[in-house]
Amino acid sequence: MKGVQPSRLRVLNDAPVKSGGKFVLYWMVASRRTRFNFGLEHAIDRARELNKPLVVLEALRIDYPWASERFHRFVIEGMADNAERFRS
Numbered sequence: 001m002k003g004v005q006p007s008r009l010r011v012l013n014d015a016p017v018k019s020g021g022k023f024v025l026y027w028m029v030a031s032r033r034t035r036f037n038f039g040l041e042h043a044i045d046r047a048r049e050l051n052k053p054l055v056v057l058e059a060l061r062i063d064y065p066w067a068s069e070r071f072h073r074f075v076i077e078g079m080a081d082n083a084e085r086f087r088s
Contacts, residue, residue: 003045008038019050028058032078034085056086 026043034040040056047054058079060072 004038004042009042017046017050021052023047023053023055024050026054026056028056028082032058032075032082034082056082058082 024043024047026040028040031037031039043054043056058075060075060079061067062072
């Protein structure tokens, strides 16, 4: 692993990496940004290591206690910004 310091990584299981898959999935949840994001950097490193495309998923639920149109607009605008950054 090139970019991410080992102290930033935590192994959650002993399962081997499924190198036969079609892509590497990065589920963007808490750190919804393209820069200064150690999880995203690690996913990029893994995708390069496995020679697979990286798929970034930014999910948004509508049925949680703090859901509001204002907050969802903010999140969706951030998703659009992230998509543009990924394209460039």
